[in-house]
Amino acid sequence: MEKILKSAILLLILSCQLRCIGQKISYIYIKDIPATADYVEDFKKVSDNVNEKYTHLKDKNINGIILQNEYLAKVKNAKTNLEYGSLLIQYFASLNNSHSNAIFKKFYINCSALLLDNHVFISYIGDSVFLKNGIKEKDEILKINNSPVLTYIRNESKFTSASTDLHRTYLTVSGLFSSYFEESRTYTIKTSSGEKDVTIHFGETPLDKTSTTSNQTPGKIESKILNDSVAYISILSMTGNVVEEFIKAFDTLSRKPFLIIDVRRNQGGNSGNSEKIAEYLISEKQKACVSNRWLNPKDNHFTGRLFILTSPYTVSAAESFVLDLLESNNATIIGMPTAGDTGNQPQFYSSTLGYSYWFPSRNKAQVSPKGFPMEGESIKPHLAVSKTIADFFDNKDTILEYVLTLIKNK
Known part of the structure; x- marks a missing residue:
C-alpha cells in the first residue's frame, strides 16, 4: 500500500496518451x-x-505576459542546457496545474518516501546502497543535503507541477528519490542504531520508467473479501484493460452488502474507462463530468452501501471517477482530499529542441454537472481520515480500518 509510484507526472503523461492518439511525444x-x-x-x-492556449490563465489569476518576461530574463542568462531545462520545469510549475509540464526523463533510486504528520519515512527500499548501509523501511529521513527534510521539500516544490498545494507537497515527497539531473544527494537517516548519512549518485544507473523488467503486465485491480459482509476493490489505474479486470472482480464481490472502492493510489488514465466502471456503481441515470454523456446504471449495478477511499494522489481520470460517484449520491468518500485536477483535456506540443510539453488547451475550464470546479479544488471526503504514524509502524491501514469499524458499529 505504501509503495507510492515515484513519478506521478510521468504516469499522467503516459496515461493521457490514450486520449491523445496521433500526438507525437518526445521523451528525453x-x-x-x-x-x-x-x-x-x-x-x-x-x-x-x-499564453495563447492555456485554459487556466484567467481562473488562476496568472498574468501570462508578466510570468513570461520574468522567466525570459532568467533564460537570457542560462549558459547550459541544464540551466535552461531547470527554468523550463520551474516555469511550467508556476502554471499551477498537474497536467502542465515540460516532459523530461528522470533518474531514479528504487525507493519510496511517505509523509506522515510532518515526518518523512522510507516506505520502500530496493536500492543496494541504502541496504548495504543498514537502512530499513520505516526509517525516518531527517535531512537531505544537510537541509531539514521539510525545508528541502518546500524548496524542491518549485519544480513540481500541481493544481493544489496539497498535491504539490505529496508529489514532491514522491520525488525525493528521483532527479532531473546527474547529481549526488546525501540523505540523513534516523535508524535504530543512530543517524546515518547515505550519499546517492543519480545518473549512474537510471531507471527509465518507460521500460519494465518483467514480461508480465501489472494488473490494474486488486480485490478481496474482507469479511462476511464487506468486499474490497482497489483500482490502481484507469488505463489498459482496467474495465475488464474490474468487471471480473465486481461479478464475484458485488453480492456483499458493503463495497469499498480504493483509488488512493490511482493517478488516472482514460476517463472513458472510469465512466464505464462508474456505471456499475450508480443507481440512477446521470451526466458524466468529463464527457458529459449520460451514464446509465448497469442491470447488475451495486445496490449496497458504497465507500470510496481517496488520497492526494487521486488525480486525473481517477478524480473525475470520484466526482461522478460523489454526484450520484451513492457513495461515502473517506480518507484525504484528492489532488484537485481532473485533467481538462491536456494537449501535447513539441519543441524543435527535441522535448515535448503539455498543458490544458480547452477554451473554457470544465465544471461538473452539479457545478463542482474540475480544476484547482480538491474533492473533500465526507469523513476525513489520515494514516497515523503508529499505524504505519504497526502495518495497519488507518483509513481502511476506520471504514471497517464504521460498518461494524452501524
Whole structure:
C-alpha cells in the first residue's frame, strides 16, 4: 500500500496518451537538450503558445505576459542546457496545474518516501546502497543535503507541477528519490542504531520508467473479501484493460452488502474507462463530468452501501471517477482530499529542441454537472481520515480500518 509510484507526472503523461492518439511525444533527459541551442528563441515559442492556449490563465489569476518576461530574463542568462531545462520545469510549475509540464526523463533510486504528520519515512527500499548501509523501511529521513527534510521539500516544490498545494507537497515527497539531473544527494537517516548519512549518485544507473523488467503486465485491480459482509476493490489505474479486470472482480464481490472502492493510489488514465466502471456503481441515470454523456446504471449495478477511499494522489481520470460517484449520491468518500485536477483535456506540443510539453488547451475550464470546479479544488471526503504514524509502524491501514469499524458499529 505504501509503495507510492515515484513519478506521478510521468504516469499522467503516459496515461493521457490514450486520449491523445496521433500526438507525437518526445521523451528525453534535460542533458540531451542541444548545448548550443538558442534557449531564448525556444522559450519565447513555448511561452507564447502557453499564453495563447492555456485554459487556466484567467481562473488562476496568472498574468501570462508578466510570468513570461520574468522567466525570459532568467533564460537570457542560462549558459547550459541544464540551466535552461531547470527554468523550463520551474516555469511550467508556476502554471499551477498537474497536467502542465515540460516532459523530461528522470533518474531514479528504487525507493519510496511517505509523509506522515510532518515526518518523512522510507516506505520502500530496493536500492543496494541504502541496504548495504543498514537502512530499513520505516526509517525516518531527517535531512537531505544537510537541509531539514521539510525545508528541502518546500524548496524542491518549485519544480513540481500541481493544481493544489496539497498535491504539490505529496508529489514532491514522491520525488525525493528521483532527479532531473546527474547529481549526488546525501540523505540523513534516523535508524535504530543512530543517524546515518547515505550519499546517492543519480545518473549512474537510471531507471527509465518507460521500460519494465518483467514480461508480465501489472494488473490494474486488486480485490478481496474482507469479511462476511464487506468486499474490497482497489483500482490502481484507469488505463489498459482496467474495465475488464474490474468487471471480473465486481461479478464475484458485488453480492456483499458493503463495497469499498480504493483509488488512493490511482493517478488516472482514460476517463472513458472510469465512466464505464462508474456505471456499475450508480443507481440512477446521470451526466458524466468529463464527457458529459449520460451514464446509465448497469442491470447488475451495486445496490449496497458504497465507500470510496481517496488520497492526494487521486488525480486525473481517477478524480473525475470520484466526482461522478460523489454526484450520484451513492457513495461515502473517506480518507484525504484528492489532488484537485481532473485533467481538462491536456494537449501535447513539441519543441524543435527535441522535448515535448503539455498543458490544458480547452477554451473554457470544465465544471461538473452539479457545478463542482474540475480544476484547482480538491474533492473533500465526507469523513476525513489520515494514516497515523503508529499505524504505519504497526502495518495497519488507518483509513481502511476506520471504514471497517464504521460498518461494524452501524
